[in-house]
Each structure stands twice: as structure tokens, then as C-alpha cells.
Amino acid sequence: MRISTQQFFDTSAAKYQDNYSSVVKAQDQASSGVRVQTAADDPIAAARLLMLQQQKDMLGQFNGNITSLKNSLTNEESVLSSINEAMQRASQLALRAGGSISDADRKSIASEIGAIEDQVLGLLNSKDSSGNFLFSGSKSQTPPYSRNNDGSYSYQGDETPLSLQVSDTLKVSAGDTGKNILEGAANSGRTQATVIPPTVNDGKVSLSAGLVTSGTDYTRAFADGQPYKLTFSSSTQYTVTDKDGKDITSEIPGNGTFDSTKEGSSSVNLRGVKFDITLNLKDIAPGADSDAAVKDRAFTLDTKPDSFSVSRTPSNTSTAQLTGARVTSQGDYASTFPANSGAVIKFTSATAYEVYAQPYSANSKAIATGDTGGGTTVTAAGITFDVSGTPQVGDQFAVGASTHKTQSALDTLSQLRQALEQPADGNPAATIKLKDVLDSSISNLANSRAQLDNVRGSIGARQNALDIQASENASIGIANTSTMSDLANVDMGEAAINLTLQQTMLQASQLAFVKISQLSLFSKM
Template sequence: MRISTAQFYESSAANYQKNFSNVVKSSEEASSLVRVNTAADDPVGAARLLQLGQQASMLDQFSANMTTIKGTLGQTEAVMTSIGNVLQRAKELALGAGNAGYTDADRQANASELGQIEEQLLSLMNTKDENGKYIFAGSKGDVVPFSRNTDGSYTYNGDQVTLDLPIGDTQSMATNSTGWEVFQQAINTTRTQTTLTAPAVDDGRVVLSNGQVGSDVTYNAKFRSGEPYTVSFLSSTQLQITDALGNDVTAEASQGGVFSSSNAATQTVSFRGLDLKLNINLKSGDTTPDTVIAGHSFTLAAKPDSFNTSRSPGNPSTALVTDASVTNSTDYHASFPGGGAILKFTSATNFELYAAPVTANSKPVSTGTMAGTTATASGVSFTLAGTPGAGDQFSVAVNTHQTQNILDTVSQLKTALSTPTNNDPIITQKMNAAVTAGIGNLSSGMDQLASSISSVGGRGASLVTQTDINQSLALANTQTQSAIRDSDPAEVMTRLTLQQTMLQASQLAFSKIAQLGLFNKV
């Protein structure tokens, strides 16, 4: 086969360029020890490296998220611990106030300190983080979570939404604890009330306290189904309890309803999960105790739901809701939003009731027209002062009394201890019952707080475990990337030496063959 001079030179040049390119590429690889720089170097390896790079970025983001969560959990736990210490002091003051040797002045001193504790609690529960966000407001970081109402009670203004961040491929973790969960869900142990129905004027001979829930299970299973109850005193030693249907259920009361009237000492009547404090105060001249005690009666039932209402700052009018109460129990339980409502006026007389929060797709749960100064929606009557305007909105928060904010508990304790007894035994008995109720609710609030602290600790422990998992994944990721991308130094140097030898050989072959041309023989 003949090979022209042009073909020979072209072939030799191409071979030389190929060998030279290989030497240059291998030299760069030997210098950087990186095998895959572009997809052309290894298409499959490059695709795998892209996936591993994305995973590495996610692992870095998980690590940043966990650092954020650790910081917020640390601050939350510190604040909760401080609140627990403050509540412990409040409980000590309440226990001390029950001392028989305490005077009104002693109790007033305790009440003053409870007032300071109340302010301290409010400040701690409205704590902000380093970014100026309220840590217990849920997703409403710019809204003060707890505020004092005009009647001295407290309202939670945040929501129940936790702010979650991913810390693993399939795991997210809450960065915050909502005030609703930590402070609003403490079981209210004094969620029932007694009301004297006979005689028409309280003679002070029989003092029966509001019930304190001792067993939630029994209370929910038995008590609620039979209320309201009537507690009737048949004699100076026997009471009778009948349920809403008139059935005699006295057998379920402690000692079958038998009590002592020999002195005014507090005695406990237990009934369907409730403990009631009873005092019998016979007066001088009561020679026939049965006569003066028989005929006293009380109603006993769960406290009715109450409502806190507030006007929207953007309302066109200055109208206010001055009172709200349940007037139709059936309608109320059937349709009133349990999580809060918005009362919206479409004119000066027409209104609509929505479940909170109101969105573009919200539909009213009820509508109506005012009757005088009253707007009745879903069984609840709202009394207004002033004429509402179209567009007026009022937020309605429902208090079912099943739970109680610890701020309300401290405030109620302060009020009870601030009221002078003037050594009046009946006032003292009522004050002692209020203190006992306060101690029970403080214990419940501290239990709820302890549960929340435990939740924070559990999340912290999960972070430690997930950190170890992510670190293992990051190490495996790095090793896999290295195995795909990085070169073996020995293999690279061997290949480079071979390619340099081939380059030198091609140069030598070119020069030798070039001398065999016809013109070299002339």
C-alpha cells in the first residue's frame, strides 16, 4: 500500500497531538489528583458526583438547622426553668397562707409578693429571642403572646403552630414550644361551682366550696353526664345529692352523705371525682341543729363557658361588646366554634359569625339581625355598647374552664389573699377553700410545665442522635465522592510515564521516518 508524504505527515501529527494531549491531561491529574473535572471525563461518575454534592448540601443545611434548633431549645428551656422556680415560690406562699396562725397582714404580705410574681411570670412568658421574636407566640412571632384583660384575666394571643425545620431526609423538628401548649393546657382542678339556692339569704350556717377535681377519669365519665346536681341538707348530719333527672345518687358520695355538725372544722365530701369542702357553722342559740341546717340546698355543676371579646383596631365604629353569655345551650354546642370566633357586622344591624381565623374562603357558621343592643349567634348573646358599623369585627375567645393559664391561677390566689377576713370564720373558710383550689391549680400548671420541659429535653436528645447519623452520612458521602472523583497517585504516575515514553517514541519515529523521503536520497 502506498502512503503519500502528506498522509504520513498528517498521521504523524495527529498521533503526536493525541499523545501530547494525553500527557498534558495526565500531568494535570497528577498535579491535582482529581480524575473527574467535567462530565466528559466520566459521564456516569459525574452524574453520581452531582447527586452526592446535592446530598452534601442538604447535610450542611441540616447541620445549620440543628444549630438553630439547639439555640432556641436552650433559650426555651432556660426560660421554662426560671418560670418553674417562680411557680415553686408562688406555691410556697400559698401553702404558708393556709397556716392557721397567719393574720390578714401576713396574707397581705404574701399577696404583695404574689403580685410581683405575677408580673415576673408575664414578663418571662413574653420573652423574645435574639431576633426580637416572641418565643411562646407560635407562628405569630411579632404578636405579644400573653396580655392582661380589663377584668384582670389573661388572654393568649398566639397560635398553636410550631415552626418546624428539617434535620434529616424524613425528619423535621419543632424549633419552638407554643404558649398554648406550655401554659394554657394545665388542667383546671376547680372547674365546677356551687351556688346557694336556699335559703334566699345566706345565713352562713352551711359553707360548701366549689368542687376540686381529684380524678379526671371519674369526673369526665360520671359527673358530667348527671349535672347539674342538687345538694340538699336533710338534717344536721345528712345531705342528699340528686342529678339533673332527679335520681338520688347520694350513695356515691363519701360516707353516704353523712357529715358532722359538731364543729366548724373543714370536712371533705367526695363525689364522682370531685372533692368539696364543707363547713357547718352553728350559731349560739341553735338548740335544734336539724331545724336550722335542714332546708339548705346548692346546685353543683361545671362552670359555664365564658367569653373574652376584643374589637379589631380597624373597626369603622367605636362600638364595643360589653357582655357575652350562652343563652341557648343546644345551638351553642351544635355550631359555636370551639377554637374562637370572629363576629363581623355587614351593616348596623346584620352580622355574621365565623370560625377564627377568617380567610378568603371562610363561610359564616351563623348569621342574624340584632335585637335592640343584642346580637345572638350560635346560642351566644353579645351585648353591644354603641352602634356597630359595616365592617366591624370582634374577636371572641372561648374559655371552657377545662384548663387554666398559670397567670390566672396566680392572679386569683393574689385576690383571695388580699381580701381581709377580719377573723370572720365564714370568710376565712371561703378564703381557705380558694387557697386550696389555687394550690391544686399551681400543681397542675407545674406538671404541665414539667411535661413541656421534658419535651424540650426529648428534642435535644433526638438532635444528638440525628447529629451522629448525619455525621456518618457526611463521612460516607465524602468517601464516596473521593472514590469517584480522586485519582490513585501510583496509577496516575505510571500512566503519565507511559504516555511520556509514547510521546518521545512518536517524536523519534517521526524524525526517523522523515529521513526516508526521496529528496533525502538525491
């Protein structure tokens, strides 16, 4: 086989270039300490390094989320602590108002309760450092609570708390919704006692509205047996029958006897609800029979009916108002009205209207329609409203329903403030009504604080979970860095030996080329 001079030079040059490239590469590895500088250096290691780098970047994002979550939860905990302190102060004031004080003193307390009410509203509508409302859920640009015209409050957020990923498998809520914080607190004042005609409510015999003392007994027994009828047979004796007319007096401690002159001996503890009896027989003529003055007086004991709050959209073009909401068709109300979320009534003309479930949007579908026919009432989803003024096209009214099963602390504070503002001195009926509000307020504020404590406990659990996850992420990051170092970096001793080897091979290649290039066929002749 013949080898041309051109082939010899080309082959030698290529070999020399390869050896020179190997020396340069060995020098780079030795000086930088990096073994895999391009994917060609080690394709398998390069692919693994890419995956590890992506994991490292993701861990950086997770750690950033953990820091953000810790800040958010710390901020929330601070706000909830302030709300808890405000409610504790309100409870102390309610206890004080139950003492022997005057109307003027109660008005002074009402003023402080009003300040606490405003404080709690402001705290619930707090924003974070980014300007987002803390307790509105995913509707972070909407204030969670607004005050209605009747003094009640409506929750305008949703039930979807924002959350962030802190690991491949763990997502942690950045906060809590107002619905979760306050709306779930049980309402102890959800019952009522109503005089049965023809008895006249002259104040001689009174029953409190009732206070739920056992939610379990109330749900299991009281609700199923209502309405109850309590009938007095004397000034020391009564009987109670359930909705079917069955006498259940024997179930009640004391078996239907009471003593209005002794503290704690004039209560009717009926299936988880306590009703207090008050007798005012001072006006009975001397020698008159007190038993006869009480005999046959009867009361209905049951749960309060649903109540409604109506708020007018500020952008309405008219000044029309909807008031006096009441259920006029129980069937339509039960089947149509969205009790959990509330409804929006939207007028499409001066008389025609449509009803939508909350939250309402341009794509929402009407759940009911109607027409006032030029009258002064609106009936929507089984509820009838009085209309004042003439609605215009586009007018909207938000309607919220309260089943009285739960009650937010804001509504409790509002009711307490309004009750304390009303005069009660020298008025037995007003005094009993005030006592009902005070008793339910004290109990409801305690329920709200318990609900608040549950949320604060949840915050603590999430903070602990974040600490654990941060430690886990740090461990993964250390392992990640170690693996990347093993794959990408070189052993400096090995790199020095390799550099010497490559330099020697380059020198050998140079010497071989020189020697071979001196050979000639003519020297053999």
C-alpha cells in the same frame, strides 16, 4: 493504497497532539492528585461525584439546622425553667395566704402574685435572637398572650410549631406553642355549689365550690350524673341524688355522715370531686336545735357553665364595648360557636354584624349574622352581649370561650391575685370564697407545673434525638468524603507510572515522525 504526503503529516500531527494531551493530563493528575477533573474523564464517576456533592451540601444544611435547633431548644428550656420557678413561688404564696393572716397581709401577697403574673406573661411573650416570638407557633410575629379587659388572658398564636429538617426522614420542632405549654393543664376548680331556693344563703351552712381530685372519675361518672342535689337532714347527715332523682348517698365515703368539728371529716367526696361543708351555728339561740337550723337546706352540685372573654380591637373607630356575655340559646351555641378557637364579631353598620371563626382574615366566611335593631344587646351564635355605645362600620370584637376544663397558669395567677385583693376578715361567705380560690389555685398551679414538666421532658428528648442525628450525619459525612476521594483522586504511584508511560509514548511518536518523514520514493530508484 496511496498515502499522500498531506495525509501523512496530518495523521502524525494528530497522533502527536493526542500523546501530548495525554502527557499534560497525566502531569495535571500527578500534581493535583485529582483523577476526575471533567465529566469526560470518567462520566460514571462524575455523575456519582455530583450526587455525593449534593449529599454533602445537604448534610451541611442539616448540621446547620441541628445547631439552630439546639440553640432554640436551649433558649426555650431556660425560659420554661424560669416560668416553673415563678409558679413554684406563687404556690408557696397561695399556701401562706391560706393561713391565719389579715386582709393587709393578703393584699401584700396579692402584690407579689401580680408581679409574678407580669413576669410569667413577659416570659411567655419572649422573643428569639431573630425577633420572633418563641411560643406563637407559625404566627411568629404575633405575641402569644394578651391580657383582656376583665383580667383574663387570650392565646393569640396557633398550634403549629415551627420545625426544621435534620435528615432525609427526620424533622424536629424548633419549639412549642403556648397552647401546648400551658393551655392543656387541667382545671381542678371547674365545679360549683349553688343554694337552692327558697333556702336563704345566710352563711349558717356552706358548701365549697368543689375541687376535682380525680379527673378520670369526674369524666366517667360525675359529668354524666349532674346536676346533683345535696340535701341536709341534720347537722351531721345529708343525702345526694343525681339528675334522675336517684339516691347515690351510699357511693360517698361516710354514707352521708359528717362532723364539722373535726378536721377532714366534713367533706363530700362525690365521684372525683370533693366539696367541703362549713357550719356556722354560733348565732343560734341557746337551747335551739342545731339540727333544725340545718334540716332541708339544699344545694345543687354541678360543673360551672361556660364563660366568655371579650376584647375590643384597638383599631375600632368607636368606643363601643361588648360586656355581660351569657348563653341564651344552648342549641345555637353548641352548633355554631367555635369553642376551640373563639370568634370575631364584626359590625358592618351601626346595627348589623357578622360572626367569624378565629383566626379571622379578609377571605373568611361568616358563620352567623345579626342586627341589633337599634337595641342594646347583640346575640351571636347563641351568646347575648350587652352593648355600650354605638358601634361603627368595621368595629371588631374577639370573643373567647372557656369551658373550664382546662386553665392556663396566667388565668390562675390572675384569679388568685384578684381574690387576695378582696377583704375577707369577719365575712364567712367571703372567707369560703377565698378558700375556694386558694384551693383551686394551688391545685391548678401544680397541674400547670406538671404540664410544663412534660414539655421540658419533650425538649430533652428532642435534644437527645439531635445529638444522635448529628453523630449519624457525621458518620455519613465521613463515608461520603471517603467515597468521593476514591472516585475523584488518583493513586500517586499509579499516576507517576502513567506519566512516565505517556512521556515515553510522546517521545516514540516524535521519533517515528522524524524517521518516516525522511523516507522518499526517489531513494528507491
